[in-house]
Amino acid sequence: MSDVLRVRDLSAGYQPELAILKGVDLAVSEGEFVVLLGPNGAGKSTLVKTVAGLVPVHGGSIQLRGEEISDLPAHLRLRHGLAFVPQTENIFARMTIRENLQLAAQILPKPARAERIAAMMETFPDLARRPGTRAGSLSGGQRQMLAVARALIIDPEVLILDEPSAGLSPLMVSEVFDRLRDINARGTTILLVEQNVRAGLEIASRGVVLVEGRVAHDAPSDALTNDPIVADLYLGGHQKEAQA
C-alpha cells in the first residue's frame, strides 16, 4: 500500500522557541482509517493543524503522495487534496446548507461544481432533504455532517478531522461515525483525532498515541485495545470511563 500522507521528524509550535510537536513520525496508507489518540494537551490538534498548514513548522517534513507540502499555505494544501475539518467554526452558520456547499465548491473548476454538490447531497440524504435550511439551525450532528460534506467536495486524497464528536450526544456521535465508516469504505483515506479511546479504536484500523508531542504507540487498533500497559499509561481515565 502506498502512503498518502507521510510525516517525518516533524517539530512545530505556535511560537518559534516553543515546540509542541517534538519529532513526530506518522504514515497513513491509501484507504486506511487511522485514529490519533492521547491525553489532553498531547498535541493531537496541533499535529493535524500543522499538517493542514495552520501551525508553523519548525522542522521535518510533511508529504502528500510523496510531494513535500510543508512550505505550502493551507489553501494550496487543500488544492493538493488535503481536506481538513477543524473542531469548531467549520461551517457558515448564517448560510443555508446549499450555500455552504456552493462556497466549498468554489475551489473546483466551474463545470465540476454542480456534480460534486449533487454527489454530496446523495452521500448525505439528511442534508439533501432540506437544502434551504440555515446551517446554524441544524443539530450538532448535522452540522458536523455538513462540515464533512464541505471537506469532501474536492474528493480529497485524505480527510483529516479534529474531534468531530466533541460536544455531541452519544447517538449523534454514532451517526457521525457511521457516516465516516461509509466514507472510508468508499475509498477515502481518513485521519481522525478522537478523545474517546474506545470509540476511536472501534472505528479505525490503526491507532497512533501521542504523548507530550511525540508518538508513544503506533499499532493496529486491536493490539492497542488489548494492551493493558497502553490502556493504563496513556489512555487511563478515558479507557476506564469508556468501559464503565
Ligand SMILES: Nc1ncnc2c1ncn2[C@@H]1O[C@H](COP(=O)(O)OP(=O)(O)OP(=O)(O)O)[C@@H](O)[C@H]1O
Ligand atoms: N493557539 C495556541 N497557541 C498557543 N499554544 C497552544 C495553542 N493551541 C494549543 N496550544 C498548546 O499546545 C499544547 C497541545 O495542545 P493540543 O490542543 O494540540 O492538544 P490535544 O492533544 O489536541 O489536547 P485536547 O485533547 O485537550 O484537545 C498544549 O500545551 C496547548 O496549551
